[in-house]
Amino acid sequence: MKMKMIHKLSIAVAAVAMAAGFALLPAGSAQASSEGPELEHIDWSFKGPFGTFDRSQLRRGYKVYKEVCATCHSMQYVSFRNLAEDGGPEFSVPEMKAIAAGYTVQDGPDQSGDMFERPAEGKDKFPSPYANNEAAAAAMGAVPPDLSLIAKARAGGPDYIHALLTGYTEAPADVTIPAGGNYNPYFAAGSGIIAMPNPLSDGQVDYEDGTPNTAEQMSQDVSAFLMWTAEPKLEARHRIGFQVLLYLIALAGILYFATRKIWADQH
Numbered sequence: 001m002k003m004k005m006i007h008k009l010s011i012a013v014a015a016v017a018m019a020a021g022f023a024l025l026p027a028g029s030a031q032a033s034s035e036g037p038e039l040e041h042i043d044w045s046f047k048g049p050f051g052t053f054d055r056s057q058l059r060r061g062y063k064v065y066k067e068v069c070a071t072c073h074s075m076q077y078v079s080f081r082n083l084a085e086d087g088g089p090e091f092s093v094p095e096m097k098a099i100a101a102g103y104t105v106q107d108g109p110d111q112s113g114d115m116f117e118r119p120a121e122g123k124d125k126f127p128s129p130y131a132n133n134e135a136a137a138a139a140m141g142a143v144p145p146d147l148s149l150i151a152k153a154r155a156g157g158p159d160y161i162h163a164l165l166t167g168y169t170e171a172p173a174d175v176t177i178p179a180g181g182n183y184n185p186y187f188a189a190g191s192g193i194i195a196m197p198n199p200l201s202d203g204q205v206d207y208e209d210g211t212p213n214t215a216e217q218m219s220q221d222v223s224a225f226l227m228w229t230a231e232p233k234l235e236a237r238h239r240i241g242f243q244v245l246l247y248l249i250a251l252a253g254i255l256y257f258a259t260r261k262i263w264a265d266q267h
């Protein structure tokens with residue numbers, strides 16, 4: 001009787017431990033792109049249950065977004081003040097305010113009913129470079145998607161973005177590229193023909209922290225940055241996951257000894 005009970009309990013303990021294990025798995029970690037060549041798996045600092053973002057990398061990634069990607073891509077779910085929050089690039093509040101002030105946003109209506117423009121503040125979202133999707137499509141041949149959540153919206157997440165940004169090549173002989181098109185075998189839509197021209201080349205963005213500004217490095221930095229915009233609470237999630245695990249281990253131990261004690265005399 002007692003042995004049976006303890007046996008049952010150890011199954012329960014194992015189940016609790018497994019549940020904890022699943023709780024700690026990073027969301028989307030098991031995904032792989034179903035189309036295109038296999039993605040290179042980058043050893044991101046934020047990978048795994050204890051992963052954290054590299055602050056300097058996020059700051060460099062922001063700079064790449066701002067100086068390169070923002071020409072075409074919006075980031076409508078990110079507010080300027082997010083840049084100064086814990087778990088992200090952690091710019092100081094004055095730095096964040098200076099970044100915001102460099103952008104112009106539309107506000108209003110004012111008392112006479114007119115819309116007006118003003119410098120952005122912390123509460124504002126990053127403005128879109130185009131007035132609307134139609135204008136973007138007319139300019140680019142396809143709408144550049146909003147980048148706020150793109151790292152979660154594509155299989156492979158940051159590995160996919162990195163592969164896409166470094167994956168431009170000559171089209172194979174049997175593929176005809178339409179005017180304004182470019183060839184990139186990683187493009188998830190499959191055919192490999194993408195309206196985005198190769199956005200990164202060596203030396204394009206000046207890095208202040210001395211990191212070599214190769215296209216490879218910039219593509220990793222901006223991919224990490226976009227992982228943060230898609231999951232700004234990643235570090236908090238990892239922290240809580242670890243605490244839950246500790247709690248479950250402690251609970252399993254208490255249950256084990258409690259059960260042994262309760263059943264000790266009952267045979």
Ligand code: HEC
Binds near residue numbers: 064069187
């Ligand atoms: C000159 C404009 C332009 C620039 C600069 C640009 N993009 Fe794009 N991007 C586009 C367009 C247009 C598309 C849509 C492509 C299509 O649907 O064929 C796109 C698509 C994308 C996609 C989505 C691909 C998919 O799977 O649907 C990602 C991710 C992306 N861009 C990231 C970036 C990043 C990161 C940067 C900065 C390093 C950047 N882009 C710079 C125009 C641009």
